Amino acid sequence: MSTFLGMPAYAPRGVGHLRGDEPFPEAARTALANPQLRRNLQHATTTIRGKSGAVIAELPDWQELRSAGSALKAYTMANLPRLLEQLEERVTAAGGVVHWAADATEANRIVTDLVKATGEQRVIKIKSMATMEIGLNEALEDAGITPVETDLAELIVQLGHDKPSHILVPAIHRNRSEIREIFLSEMPGVDPDLTDDPPVLAAAARRYLRETFLSTKVAVSGANFGIAETGTLAVVESEGNGRMCLTLPETLITVMGIEKLVPTWQDLEVFLQLLPRASTGERMNPYTSMWTGVAPGDGPQNFHLVLLDNGRTAVLADEVGRQALHCIRCSACLNVCPVYERTGGHAYGSVYPGPIGAILSPQLTGVEDNASLPYASSLCGACFDACPVKIDIPSILVHLRNQVPHPRAERTAMAAAAYTMDHPKLYERAQKAARLAKLLGKRGRGLPPPLNGWSSSRDLPTPPSETFRDWWRGR
Amino acid sequence: MSSKELILGRIRQALGSSPAEPDIPRDYRTGAAPVDLDLLVERLVDYKAVVHRTSDVSGAIAEIIGSGTLVVPPGLPGEWLPPEVPVRRDDGLSAAEIAAADGVVTAAAVAVVETGTIVLDASDDQGRRILSLLPDLHICVLRPEQVVASVPEAVAQLEPTRPLTWISGPSATSDIELNRVEGVHGPRNLHVILWETA
Ligand code: SF4
Numbered sequence: 001m002s003t004f005l006g007m008p009a010y011a012p013r014g015v016g017h018l019r020g021d022e023p024f025p026e027a028a029r030t031a032l033a034n035p036q037l038r039r040n041l042q043h044a045t046t047t048i049r050g051k052s053g054a055v056i057a058e059l060p061d062w063q064e065l066r067s068a069g070s071a072l073k074a075y076t077m078a079n080l081p082r083l084l085e086q087l088e089e090r091v092t093a094a095g096g097v098v099h100w101a102a103d104a105t106e107a108n109r110i111v112t113d114l115v116k117a118t119g120e121q122r123v124i125k126i127k128s129m130a131t132m133e134i135g136l137n138e139a140l141e142d143a144g145i146t147p148v149e150t151d152l153a154e155l156i157v158q159l160g161h162d163k164p165s166h167i168l169v170p171a172i173h174r175n176r177s178e179i180r181e182i183f184l185s186e187m188p189g190v191d192p193d194l195t196d197d198p199p200v201l202a203a204a205a206r207r208y209l210r211e212t213f214l215s216t217k218v219a220v221s222g223a224n225f226g227i228a229e230t231g232t233l234a235v236v237e238s239e240g241n242g243r244m245c246l247t248l249p250e251t252l253i254t255v256m257g258i259e260k261l262v263p264t265w266q267d268l269e270v271f272l273q274l275l276p277r278a279s280t281g282e283r284m285n286p287y288t289s290m291w292t293g294v295a296p297g298d299g300p301q302n303f304h305l306v307l308l309d310n311g312r313t314a315v316l317a318d319e320v321g322r323q324a325l326h327c328i329r330c331s332a333c334l335n336v337c338p339v340y341e342r343t344g345g346h347a348y349g350s351v352y353p354g355p356i357g358a359i360l361s362p363q364l365t366g367v368e369d370n371a372s373l374p375y376a377s378s379l380c381g382a383c384f385d386a387c388p389v390k391i392d393i394p395s396i397l398v399h400l401r402n403q404v405p406h407p408r409a410e411r412t413a414m415a416a417a418a419y420t421m422d423h424p425k426l427y428e429r430a431q432k433a434a435r436l437a438k439l440l441g442k443r444g445r446g447l448p449p450p451l452n453g454w455s456s457s458r459d460l461p462t463p464p465s466e467t468f469r470d471w472w473r474g475r
Numbered sequence: 476m477s478s479k480e481l482i483l484g485r486i487r488q489a490l491g492s493s494p495a496e497p498d499i500p501r502d503y504r505t506g507a508a509p510v511d512l513d514l515l516v517e518r519l520v521d522y523k524a525v526v527h528r529t530s531d532v533s534g535a536i537a538e539i540i541g542s543g544t545l546v547v548p549p550g551l552p553g554e555w556l557p558p559e560v561p562v563r564r565d566d567g568l569s570a571a572e573i574a575a576a577d578g579v580v581t582a583a584a585v586a587v588v589e590t591g592t593i594v595l596d597a598s599d600d601q602g603r604r605i606l607s608l609l610p611d612l613h614i615c616v617l618r619p620e621q622v623v624a625s626v627p628e629a630v631a632q633l634e635p636t637r638p639l640t641w642i643s644g645p646s647a648t649s650d651i652e653l654n655r656v657e658g659v660h661g662p663r664n665l666h667v668i669l670w671e672t673a
Contacts, residue, residue, distance in 0.1 A: 006484030044653040064503040071499045078496055081483045088479075094636065100479040152659060153650035169650050176651055198656040202648055206659055213660070214570055230635040240608065240646040240661025247604045248570065258482065265635045269627035270503070272641075276590075280649045283518065284590035287661060288641035289604075295638045298603040309482045317489035 010366040011311030016104040016135040018365050020349015023372040027347040037344050040175045045335045051281025068270045070390040073326035076261050083228040083261050090231025094293020096303040103310045108139035110306050111253055115145050118251050120218045126242045127151035128222025130255045132351045148212055150241035152205050159186040165345030168331040173344050219245035223256040229264040232292045236285050246289045252300035257308050259325040274388035279330035311364030320399045324360045326389045333383035355383035359396040367403045374400035508624035518591025522644030523657050524665040533557045535668045543577030550599025565606050578612035585629045586622045596637045604638055613662040618670050
């Protein structure tokens with residue numbers, strides 16, 4: 001790690017969740033051996049693609065909105081110092097306190113100290129990628145503070161002693177009957193006659209968390225957008241747990257990556273149209289909360305905003321790769337990715353899975369710490385077409401591959417796998433068992449990962465009849 | 476060196492000497508478009524809100540709440556409230572008192588046709604955010620002149636420094652198999668009274 005003052009730095013090792021325990025190909029092999037996981041993922045991503053495509057088609061100006069969103073983010077990055085200081089000034093003027101955290105360790109310390117200062121031993125949390133990234137829950141637990149995740153999917157993950165596998169729906173790898181099992185065995189006071197009907201499962205979560213919402217005095221949130229011009233923060237959600245966390249406690253601590261900035265209030269008109277349609281496939285998500293500092297007599301009377309770097313400035317330093325910071329975490333790129341659909345999110349190691357994870361995690365940590373991720377893609381381009389802010393993920397992947405300190409042979413092998421994935425005919429042929437066996441040699445080592453993983457798991461997924469790129473365009 | 480200086484220094488270093496300043500193409504739809512109230516109703520119903528189009532607000536409220544109890548914000552017009560329904564006005568009610576009510580009635584600041592969204596801005600006739608959050612039934616009274624066609628029009632009308640809550644249907648989740656299921660932590664029942672004085 002560079003100690004040269006002012007040099008962009010990677011996210012430090014040993015804290016947070018940006019690095020996996022094993023490289024992508026090995027992790028993917030485990031996932032590929034789990035047909036239930038693959039069925040759950042396929043069902044969920046198929047559902048969301050259909051919903052999202054339908055509501056996007058309702059807007060005649062979707063492409064214009066994407067162009068505006070993309071330009072707004074580029075503008076934000078180019079003016080980041082000025083806009084961050086403006087945000088700080090506005091939040092402070094509105095009664096909030098702004099903290100700057102150079103990395104995960106510092107952010108965790110700031111939040112833990114703030115909670116300790118309230119004397120409380122429990123915090124409620126609304127799902128936030130930034131706090132997952134920095135491992136805030138572990139830091140709080142080490143300090144004797146209990147973090148309670150209130151998002152349904154996060155609750156499923158927390159109760160199931162599991163890890164999140166999707167940006168938007170961290171428990172996407174669980175189906176309804178698995179969720180029922182987790183609730184039955186792990187949720188205190190749960191009705192033993194619980195069925196796996198989704199409304200019944202949702203009602204169980206409502207009952208379980210109600211008292212916690214009403215009695216907890218500190219909340220921790222992330223932010224989808226922070227508006228420099230006004231100091232306004234926005235959280236986009238569905239269940240109302242966000243509203244609870246942002247309204248009921250006495251103290252609110254929001255952790256926001258420095259890239260979540262939006263220059264002006266008006267700019268929200270773009271992102272509020274892009275995000276829900278690309279994300280949950282809704283015209284608008286059920287609830288969006290916006291607040292500016294402290295509102296006297298309404299909601300938390302103590303507000304802290306923690307601005308987080310943790311490797312983001314290192315991403316910004318790469319002229320090609322910095323686009324990854326434009327991400328609004330909609331998860332559309334995950335939902336269209338043929339690799340994600342087969343491997344699931346855990347294989348990516350980091351809290352950021354799928355195509356965005358493949359370009360963001362290696363840049364946040366330095367490529368050598370996530371060397372296999374730039375290869376976790378077939379470069380089919382579906383992610384680029386799906387991205388509401390037009391991040392050119394395939395180009396960044398290629399750019400990052402050139403930085404990977406890989407042996408030449410592995411690089412070639414990975415490229416072959418990617419090529420095969422993107423060419424349905426070839427892939428189809430490769431599927432034919434006899435040929436595949438020949439190609440693979442005895443123990444499936446002939447094909448590069450992740451193709452060898454798929455073949456040894458026996459039921460190769462049916463390849464798309466058209467490329468994903470064509471399919472997306474044609475919707 | 477403070478962390479603020481450190482981070483800002485890193486950013487300047489990362490951006491180099493002359494960062495590009497891209498123009499922002501705003502070629503998407505902005506400006507006022509005709510309001511289609513029928514479409515608003517359709518969009519609200521699509522996300523499982525119940526819509527009442529009426530000139531009789533208190534009659535509609537009486538029908539919705541039945542024998543239940545209500546909490547209301549301090550500035551809610553008294554003539555909206557059915558005389559026979561027990562009502563508590565929010566003069567600093569505790570969370571428990573608010574949660575104990577069967578329903579809450581609020582006005583709204585703006586509604587958006589295209590997305591079926593209602594926005595509350597915590598004005599006197601809408602109240603503190605907690606008020607419209609804890610009861611399981613939210614009745615929202617909307618006047619046609621508060622309705623705009625699109626999201627950009629709504630953003631232009633709102634005051635960003637007020638606490639804002641954008642509501643599109645009752646509380647829901649997409650967390651079980653990525654399908655929308657209504658009814659988690661927020662109000663599970665959303666009734667919109669479109670107050671058409673004719
Ligand atoms: S990269 Fe684009 S598509 Fe993927 S999560 Fe981010 S904004 Fe969405």
